[in-house]
Amino acid sequence: MSTQWIQVYSAANNLEAHSLKGMLESVCIAVRLTGESLGSAVGELPANAVEVGLWVEPECIAQVGRLLQDYxxxxxxxxxxxxxxxxxxxxxxxxxxxxxxxx
Ligand SMILES: [Zn+2]
Structure with a gap:
């Protein structure tokens, strides 16, 4: 990984993480999620069992900060x-x- 990604948000569950990811991707911001893999097997864990980290590239940080504030x-x-x-x-x-x- 050449770029150093920055965690900008900690979502309470997969659902929130994915809705935020979708919102950011809709304005062409690349997003990575961490933590969600633990719940990847459907039905194995409740969707809210783990916090999901939202990561973006440093150059997007200001824009993402504003979007998250609005959210x-x-x-x-x-x-x-x-x-x-x-x-x-x-x-x-x-x-x-x-x-x-x-x-
Ligand atoms: Zn009314």
Whole structure:
């Protein structure tokens, strides 16, 4: 390995790791995952049994940092209900006004 990769994130499980990997790859950033191989045999381990490291090349680090920041904030950002246009706080999964799900 000629390039020294840097770990930028530790995902709680394979699912999160792969969704982040997909997000970064969609903007042409090469991503490596570590830790997931332990759970590679399907059904052998629960998906959340191991933390998965996300690694990128050093030249991408600034861009990746911004993307990850957006990712983490997105979960807590206020959202507007598509049904009734009510503003809801980010931690709520359902509109308090009409019960519609977070888009
Ligand atoms: Zn609503």
């Amino acid at each position: 983490e904030q997105a979960e807590y950002r206020d959202w507007i209900c598509t049904q009734c246009n009510e503003t809801n706080e980010g931690q709520f999964e359902i509109c308090w006004q009409c019960g519609c799900e977070k888009p």
